[in-house]
Amino acid sequence: MAADDRQQVTNIVCEFLDAVSRGDRKSILAHHDDKLLMFDFPDTVRGLKDYDDTWDFFFDSQRGPITFEPEELLATVGDRVAFVSCIVHCDGTTAGSFRFRLTVGLVKCDGEWLITHEHHSVPAKEDTFVMPDKREALSHS
């Protein structure tokens, strides 16, 4: 790993999130690979065009200044492959203030780090994933 790979990878993820905060659609895509695979909240998204479209939905729901800030960012960086995990605090849309979990996968191509994978999720609250004893308690609440 080159001395500055960790910094480059961290910067790319932070600049991507900052571009969302600023509503800078071009910069959101600045380091994303054409063949990106994204596990988005509602579904799986393949390729940069469909990925870009998901931001139409996001910005359609904007109701004020956007917050899109990483917390607990952890970068694992090799010579050619890296992954980053963090919690993202999002605010400023119809969804209100909430936190989601983000994992980003990156590959170094021709000396440049590119995002090839994103996994976004909110904790599942469906009854399906509640402990059986808690489900029992919930059914009586």
Next chain:
Amino acid sequence: MAADDRQQVTNIVCEFLDAVSRGDRKSILAHHDDKLLMFDFPDTVRGLKDYDDTWDFFFDSQRGPITFEPEELLATVGDRVAFVSCIVHCDGTTAGSFRFRLTVGLVKCDGEWLITHEHHSVPAKEDTFVMPDKREALSHS
């Protein structure tokens, strides 16, 4: 990347999933790092002890033979860092048959690949993440 790193990484993820199918608790943990960070369905889990406990919950909900099979597995493998994405078909618990998205991050330590990160999620169906026009339609359905 050594010639067989891709195969080793793929095998570790497939053997982990197969260990879940077989209910082999020891093998589930065979290639997990002590400091694992897991974005689990309901919450964030840190460390191997708490990770192991999540499988108590899983197997408590068992109602028949477990299916835990990867589909569309994609491995991105470098010299020392790798990540894998796949869809997992799960069946045999109180949750019934469903598919979830899995991202696994791995690091090579002393010649051995270890899982240091997992991100599990089901697509979010909350009203929050439904397109505004679809939300309108749903409210009238």
